[in-house]
Amino acid sequence: MEADAIHELTAAYALDALDEREEREYEAHLARCPRCREELASFTETATSLAYGVESPAPPPGLRDRILERARAERPNVVPLRPAWRSWTAAAAAVAACAAIGLGIWAVTLSRSLDRTRSAREQQARVLSIVSDPAARRFALSGAHGTLVVSRTGAAALLVSNLRPAPAGKTYEAWVIQNRSPQRAGTFAAAKPFRLTRPVPEGAVVAVTLERHGGVEAPTGTPITAAKA
């Protein structure tokens, strides 16, 4: 019989209430404990039913298209990778696969820590796939040192080298502006490479403003930096 203390973590894990260290410890236990795996599957169902316990207003009409557009833009990224890059991703995928086997097959579907690692890795990979695309177009930023990189599919990354971290309670927000109409393209905190959350069509302007934490629907300040694609 496994220690009750760690068995009891099944509920917190199902509710996503463990920190990363606790998650790893629990997953190590899970790999050895079929009883916890059964319990976890069932607890996860119950925890997820809480998603239905809140008001569900209809999402904004543009969200569906935006998701499909992003999905479409990501698909070609799988094919034209250069060899060095491909072997790096293959290695990372192999490590992830070994971890999944170590944890038991359940992990592939519900593992928190794997998903988190994957999510961080994918963010990075998506920026790198744009930047390393030889066919990507590059545009110098005005108002700051940096470059806007736009791939053939319109996926874009912003590399700004002299941005100070956003002040407390503020965030940088990127915009894709077409026909004088700015569309939100994601928020970011510091001067790390950042992948815009929407594609940048040719001729569009990308701008960055400082906004309140969490971002806003429309820019309120003057752009800190901008580039025309």
Place this chain on the structure above:
Amino acid sequence: MTRRGSVLAFGGRPRTRTPMPRDLAHLSDEALVALVARSDEVALGELYDRFGRVAYGLARRILRDDALAEDAVQEGFLAAWRSAPRFVPERAKASTWLLTLVHRRAVDLVRREERRRAETLDERVHTTDASSDEAVWLRFERERVQAALARLPDQQREALELAYYGGFTQSELSERLGQPLGTIKSRMFTGLGRLRELLTEPEAEGREQWKPTPSTS
């Protein structure tokens, strides 16, 4: 086997032209994920039509911000798009898997947004398009889950709500509520176990006959 075969045939169509609008309404959620695993956008759209609204409501509850909620839903669905080939239907329902991905991203975002999490967890109530079938069904589900939550002891309900909707870790809850970590752990464990019983209990009389019809209230 026959079902699987037909799903594969479906997804394997050539893509040289704009796909014909296809009606995927007859497919199970899990079959849709199998199509999404083959980079089928129409299937992703159908999955969004089935769960986008619940996902958005959940993300909005956690993040208390419409724009951030959109980001969480978008990232959750894109995570599904990328990881669908690794989905194992024997291990979880597709809806559970998808909402888990959205929940995770909303929680990750709210943990970065300390300011928001300090806000009180009062429920904002909206009366929106309550007459569509989907809205009526969602309201029914909401009432069912809230009724079950209401039957939990206060401290257990509080622990579940702060964890799932507030994005607090068990250690943060222990600090916030001034209770030993062990107490928080067992409140979550007992609370979630009890909630499971309440939700799977035979429905109260009259509920089983319930049909989604336009409501007057």
